[in-house]
Amino acid sequence: MNLINQKQSPQKIFQPTGKLNLVDLAGSERQSKTGATGERLREATKINLSLSALGNVISALVVGRSKHIPYRDSKLTRLLQDSLGGNTRTLMIACLSPADNNYEESLSTLRYANRAKSIQNRPRINEDPKDALLREYQEEIKKLRALILGQLGISDR
Incomplete structure (x- = not known):
């Protein structure tokens, strides 16, 4: 099953x-x-x-x-x-x-x-490799966005 x-x-x-x-x-x-x-x-x-x-x-x-x-x-x-x-x-x-x-x-x-x-x-956790890669990219984008906003002195909402 x-x-x-x-x-x-x-x-x-x-x-x-x-x-x-x-x-x-x-x-x-x-x-x-x-x-x-x-x-x-x-x-x-x-x-x-x-x-x-x-x-x-x-x-x-x-x-x-x-x-x-x-x-x-x-x-x-x-x-x-x-x-x-x-x-x-x-x-x-x-x-x-x-x-x-x-x-x-x-x-x-x-x-x-x-x-x-x-x-x-x-x-x-068994995960489709494509989904895992997509999830990793989304997490990386989120971290980079927070880093850029932090350097510009803008808070993330």
Whole structure:
């Protein structure tokens, strides 16, 4: 979902934009536990490969020294590229099971979430570069006008 918030003032129109991704990463159960076969087994394998690729991206982002972030390794990481290492605020919710027989999956989820929380993004307002340049020029004109009026001894009304 893309969001556009249009603010209008007498001098300009300002359109910050945003994106909202809602992703359910459930489905990483151990294949031996589920007893899946055929098409369900192939689907579970693909899900687990995507989650593994996501784990690799998260690890590369957390380390910070990595020159290459493997976003292209899966469709999932490609879709979440902006959310993971881009100009965003990201919230990840980890769901755990209190059942004893899900201990390994819950522990794995907690490790995953612990790595993910270490990602450092620096969000800023998304703005069309042309609008940003126009805004900067308007601010510069305002400063110069105040400087000239100040030198001439005229107050700005």
